[in-house]
Amino acid sequence: MTSERFTSATTEVIEHGGTRLVRVTPAHDGERRDWFRLNTGALRAAMYEHGAVMVKGGFLAEQAELALLAAEIGGETLEYNERSTPRSRVTGNVYTSTEYPADQTISQHNEAAYANSWPHNVFFYCALAARSGGETPVADSAAVLDRLPVALVERFAAHGVLYTRTYRQGMGLSWQEGFQTEDKGEVESYCADHDIATDWDGDVLRTRQRRAALIVHPVTGKRVWFNQAHLFHVNALPEDLREGLLELCGPDGLPRNAYYGDGTPITADEHAVITAAYEEATLAEEWATGDLMMVDNILTTHGRRPFTGERKVLVAMTRRTS
Known part of the structure; x- marks a missing residue:
């Protein structure tokens, strides 16, 4: 049992590889919004203690309530800026989850860890569960850190991560x-304000940004592995696609890539070690239509597994205001 006390609900803590998720099943004996209001404090505390909470039982009316509940529990809802994957706005600050083909896996990651500002919480609402698969797995960021070699961690702690991106039509995101925006001036202004170096070649934009690889949670004080080096790295691509892009663009012209913060390449072996650490800590709970999962974005990573049939998962991101 989790140490939080939920009103009118049963709880179960699921664990795997150092990752924990609290599964909460509210009793169907009152107004659903009232239940969330009564349990807002317990939901926040559960995220701080365990990192991820799944509320079962069809308690939301899809996007109409997701943004409101996310704001009540997590704080100010955010726009999806400085995008790295395709997704669509549903309403307000509610978006579709990443729109990759159903047969693809999305690796574990902390949302927007490549940026200098990121969501504190991410809320996922399953409007339609897939026929099979399609889970949104989670992994504890501290458990990932604990699995990494000390020398590797120290090197990333000293240098951080350098993220490089090349935006061009027809290859990744433009x-x-x-x-x-369609305005280059707005892009330049945004990048200047967010510590992103830019280089234009006609309508092709290359960017470089150095970020920390580890951070300390501002509330819990826990030190965690917090970056997307493994996801941006060229070895995250399938081998045939990787070889084709390298031949066409070279390592500096890829849609995205990652290095140590001093520009030194991250080796294939190091990438494999990091990827394995995520896999060992990953826990996946099946979706049912109507489920809501909320994660502390610093303490917990998320991803997506392949699926069959239709799947609709909506996302709202929030930042604490105090």
Whole structure:
């Protein structure tokens, strides 16, 4: 049992590889919004203690309530800026989850860890569960850190991560989609304000940004592995696609890549070690239509497993205001 006390609900803690998820099943004996209001404090505390909470039982009316509940529990809802994957706005600050083909896996990651500002919480609402698969797995960021070699961690702690991106039409996201504007001046202003170096070649934009690889949670004080080096790295691509892009663009012209913060390449072996650490800590709970999962984005990573049939998972991101 989790140490939090939920009103009118049963709880169960699921564990795997150092990752924990609290599964909460409310009793169907009252107004659903009232239940969330009564349990807002317990939901926040459960995220701080365990990192991830799944509320079962069809308690939301899809996007109409997701943004409101996310704001009540997590704080200010955020726009999806500085995009790295395709997704669509549903309403307000509610978006579809990443729109990758159903047969693809999305690796574990902390949302927007490549940026200098990121969501504190991410809320996922399963409007329609897939026929099979399609889980949104989670992994404890501290458990991932504990699995990494000390020398590797120390090197990343000293240098951070350098993220490089090349925005061009027809290969990954264009800069228009990534920055949600058609105005190069707005892109330049955004990048200057967010410590991103830019280089234009006609309508092709290359960016470079150095970020920390480890951070300390501002509330719990826990030190965690917090970056997307493994996800941006060229070895995250399937081998045939990787070889084709390298031949066409070279390592500096890829849609995205990652290095140590001093520009030194991250080796294939190091990438494999990091990827294995995520896999060992990953826990996946099946979705049912109507489920809501909320994660502390610093303490917990998320991803997506392949699926069959239709799947609709909506996302809202929030930042604490105090």
